Amino acid sequence: MSCHIATSAAATQYTSELVQNAAETEALPGLRADGSQSIKSMSIRSRENLAWQIELLDETGNVLSSHTFATTDATVKTISEVPYYFYTYTPSEEWCIPHTKDYQTDIAVRNLSTESKTAGSDGELVLYIKYCA
Secondary structure (H helix, E strand, C coil), rough: CCEEEECCCCCCCCCCCCCCCCCEEEEEEEEEEEEEEEEEEEEEEEEECCEEEEEEEECCCCEEEEEEEEEECCCCECCCEEEEEEEEEEECCEEEECEEEEEEEEEEEECCCCCCCCHHHHEEEEEEEEHHH
16 A cells, blocks of 8 residues: 655645635645545644634535544644644544546635635645545
8 A cells, every 4th residue: 555645735725715614625636536545644734723624525516524623623833933733633444535536536625713714825724635545
């Protein structure tokens, strides 16, 4: 079994302002919906301490699996004098990515906080998905 980490691009993915319950959906390079992979863990690195939900979507945008992070789940680390909030989840059982299409699968990040996520670099969010095939 070979494992890899799919990472969103801070400058181009998950950059929108997100009001409460709004989500942004992206396809992460390497993460496929062809039934050959499973998710082992997921992490968020964010400039803002907000409540998040990560959602694995099918080809029509329906949620197949999800995990919610509370603001209290965050660990704060300072990188180059900038505080970042880290949230990590390792499911007790891996999330199998079903065969829903023959290319990249979509992952949504939803803001569950009453405060909005800031757009652009001030609201930087990077998603890390460890997957194995």
